[in-house]
Amino acid sequence: MSDQFAPVGVLGGTFNPVHYGHLRSALELVECLQLDHLRLMPCAIPPHRAAPDCPAHDRAAMVELAVADEPGLHCDDRELHRSGPSYTIDSLEALRAELGDRHSLCLVMGCDAVRKIDTWHRWEELLSVAHIVLLARPGWQLPDAGLVADWLAENRRSDRSWIRRQRHGTILVEELRPLAISATEIRHLLQAGRSARYLLPDRVLDYIEQQQLYR
Numbered sequence: 001m002s003d004q005f006a007p008v009g010v011l012g013g014t015f016n017p018v019h020y021g022h023l024r025s026a027l028e029l030v031e032c033l034q035l036d037h038l039r040l041m042p043c044a045i046p047p048h049r050a051a052p053d054c055p056a057h058d059r060a061a062m063v064e065l066a067v068a069d070e071p072g073l074h075c076d077d078r079e080l081h082r083s084g085p086s087y088t089i090d091s092l093e094a095l096r097a098e099l100g101d102r103h104s105l106c107l108v109m110g111c112d113a114v115r116k117i118d119t120w121h122r123w124e125e126l127l128s129v130a131h132i133v134l135l136a137r138p139g140w141q142l143p144d145a146g147l148v149a150d151w152l153a154e155n156r157r158s159d160r161s162w163i164r165r166q167r168h169g170t171i172l173v174e175e176l177r178p179l180a181i182s183a184t185e186i187r188h189l190l191q192a193g194r195s196a197r198y199l200l201p202d203r204v205l206d207y208i209e210q211q212q213l214y215r
């Protein structure tokens with residue numbers, strides 16, 4: 001079977017703030033999966049966690065700054081232009097309609113994020129719109145029993161070529177460079193008046209300083 005579709009990656013998150021764990025994973029995925037590009041998609045109103053104190057427009061601005069010089073990475077701020085909870089399935093469907101027939105879609109998430117995927121709005125339809133790429137993340141394992149584990153086992157494939165043979169429907173698990181960085185840790189450092197330098201881009205840190213975020 002020949003390659004038919006150019007895969008586009010989508011990494012959703014609160015990005016509160018964006019850091020090198022997100023950025024390095026995103027770039028490595030673009031290279032190893034030969035993605036057309038990858039979109040970091042900041043969530044406006046997270047359906048499954050408390051709304052971040054940091055406004056969505058600031059979180060998106062930091063993502064824009066972080067990817068400005070990297071042609072393979074883009075900020076997709078569509079969730080900021082919708083009201084109500086930011087459901088991933090709605091964003092994927094909108095993107096699917098925009099991209100046309102030439103592309104497949106890959107929803108990317110850390111293996112921490114997949115553990116509760118069965119609580120997501122219309123979760124069983126995600127694989128009808130996109131492939132799913134799971135990233136190993138230090139300190140987290142994939143579930144090994146239960147509904148999500150069964151769903152993973154049923155849809156997981158090891159052959160990466162599926163993401164260009166079909167537009168949706170495959171789960172891949174990728175072990176990239178492990179970077180034990182979290183936004184929670186960065187916020188705690190900043191709140192304690194400590195430096196977060198080298199955990200995230202200087203431009204993002206400058207923005208945090210200018211806007212007096214995470215005080």
Ligand code: ATP
Binds near residue numbers: 021138181
């Ligand atoms: P928080 O600490 O506030 O929960 P976070 O650092 O986990 O934030 P999110 O914006 O929630 O960042 O993450 C967006 C996506 O990126 C999620 O799917 C998450 O699993 C993944 N991710 C975040 N940090 C890493 C990392 N260091 N390595 C791999 N994946 C990551």
